[in-house]
Amino acid sequence: MKFPRRLALLLSAALLLPTLPAQAAAPATAGKSVQAPSGVWYEIFVRSWYDTNGDGIGDLNGVTARLDYLQSLGVSGIWLMPINPSPSYHGYDVTDYQAVNPQYGTLADFRHLADEAHKRGIRVIIDMVVNHTSDQSPWFKAALDPNSPYHDWYTWADKYTDLESASAAGTRAWQAAGKQAAPGQHYLGIFASSMPDLNYDNPAVRAAIIKAGQFWLKQGADGFRLDAARHIYENFPWDVDDPAALAKNLDWWNEYRRGLAAVNPHTYLVGEVTQPAATMLAPYLKPLDAVFNFPLAVQLIDAAKSERNQGLGPTLARTYAAYQAVGGKTIKDAPFLSNHDQERVMSQLDGNPQHMRTAAAMLLTLPGEPYVYYGEELGTLGKKPDPALREPMRWQRATRAKGETTWEAADPANGAAVSVEAEQADPHSLLHFYTRLIHWRSEVPALHDGGFRAYPEASDHLAAWERTDGRDTVLVVHNLSGTTQTMALDVPGEPHFTRVLKQTGPGTAIHDSTLSVPAYTSVVLQ
Structure with a gap:
């Protein structure tokens, strides 16, 4: 649910780079043939995305209306943040798992979205928030009565419970039930009093959550992003690193996968497992297709900011080795830079x-399959509090243009230049840069399907790795610094790379088995 933040300053002027081919910049049409998948996912907060009915709130029809933009960008999947009914703006406290938030539209709107996305080769997953419900859920309201069969759907304190206990999420674990409950009742709610935790020791809870997942698969969803996946049984500080708690978590997610496979055996599951090390993430790759790589997000940003690789290549090699030891030959990963x-x-x-x-x-x-947070490709700024991280997507230079959402005020730093309209018109924009890189993954199979091998860097200002898919091997080199860097290509035991296949800017050259990479340039060699 949460992750440490960093300090932020204002946006600088854009760095100029060569023009993208015109076809990559132009919006795609529904009739355009589907390209090879990039494997890139795109996270969308529906409330902030695109408004089709003029109420200032984004909606599902707005996602459908902008699918051509996403196809042009090159993504092959979208993750919709919670779309279920909820009393909150963010939706991470669900009241009905088999319905759509009426502010976002209807089930028919979702089915239409899924159909149109699939026509474009775009998968659709939705946030499944099942560690807890809303305290406004009919389940929880019924559970306030100790005699209700729903009472055991949640976890309640007894006379031996330490009501001051901290939770594994760093908050107070036990919440007072309030006036509607019997006097003195407290329930487990590790994130907030408005989010009571479900009791997964109750078979009825498990059955209901599996039923909810099956329901959405039948509506056209291709899978789910699993919110707070480690906290089903990891509720208290003493549960952290406890093999018993981990085993219970994995047992549940295995049961969940089996239940979904009855409807769609190809259901995609990606888990939010907020752990600081790859070895702690790896066990979840048994029941899940991927987990978000939180430690890698920190490493990538630190390397970019410091302009030094900081041992990134060897660290990645160890990470993928840990993953493959559990998940098999294919590297199952969900790398990202930031999220909501x-x-x-x-x-x-x-x-x-x-x-x-x-x-x-x-x-x-x-x-793996990287994730991009909406607006990231525009260079959108955003720092805490949370609503400012989820502000409206800027489509037009004008803030009051058709389709712009207005539920949250935009940061003045995200001006007209940080909009799709402005950046589509600028061939040197960050949007064009993202489009180019995402399309590389479709055009170079090794970037999409290949494994990983760290390449010996010639200097700490370079990050370099090989990607091999069994048919071809490419070498990826990133110059993290503002000065030209060189690297030897005649490394014993390594393939001999002789051709510049892709580059983000001009000037890369190979002379006498030495690679020269200009400042802030990335290159793919064959």
Whole structure:
């Protein structure tokens, strides 16, 4: 649910880079043939995305209306933040798992969205928030009566409970039930009093949550992002690193996958597992397709900001080895730079456009299926509090243009230049840079499907790795610094790379087995 934030400054002027081919910049049409998948996912907060009915709130029809933009960008999947009914603006406290927030539209709108996305080769996953419900859920309201069968759907304190106990989320674990409950009742709610935790020791709870997942698969969803996946049984500080709690978590997610497979055996599941090390993330790759790589997000941003690789290549090698030991030969990973709980990448990088491009280039040349947070491709700024991290997507230079959402005021730093309209018109924009990199993953199979091998860097200002898919091997090199860097290509035991296949800017050259990479440039060699 939460992750540490960083300080932020204002946006700098954009770094100029060569023009993208015209076809990459032009909006795609529904009739355009589907390209090879990039494997890139795009996170959308529906409330902030695009408004089709003029109420200032984004809606599902707004996501459908902008699918051509997403196809042009090159993504092959979208993750919708919670779309269920909820009393909060963010939706991470659900009242009905088998309905759509009426502010966002209807089930028919979702089915239409899924159909149109699939026509474009875009998968759709939705946030499944099942560690807890809303305290306004009919389940919880019924549970306030100790005699209700729903009472055991939640966890209640007894006379031996330490009501001052902290939770594994760093908050107070036990919440007072209030006037509607029997006197003195307290329930487990590790994130907030408005979010009572479900009791997964109750088979009825498990059955209801599996039923909810099956329901959405039947509506056209391709899978789910699993919110707070580690906290089903990891509720208290003493549960952290407890093998028993981990085993219970994995047992539940295995049961959940089996239940969903009855409807769609290809259901995609990605988990939010907020752990600081790859070895702590790896066990979840048994029941899940991927987990968000939180420690890598920190490493990528630190490397871009410091202009030094800080041992990134060997660290990645160890990470993927840990993953493959559990998840098999294919590297199952969900790398990202930031999401709806963290300060936006551009803010973490103090508004430095060169560092932003470096971070994006590293992310989009890694194994697994990378995630991009909406507006990241525009260089949108955003720092705490949370609503400012989720502000309206800027489509037009004018803030009151058709489709712009107005539920939250935009940061003045995200001016007209940080809009789709402005950046589509500028061939040197960050939007064009992201589009180029995402399309690389479609055009170079090794970038999409290949494994990973760290390459010996010639200097700490370079990050370099090989990607091999069994048919071809490419070498990816990122110059993290503002000066030209060189690297030897005649490394014993390594393939001999002789051709510049892709580059983000001009000037890369190979002379006498020495690679020369200009400042802040990324290159793919064959």
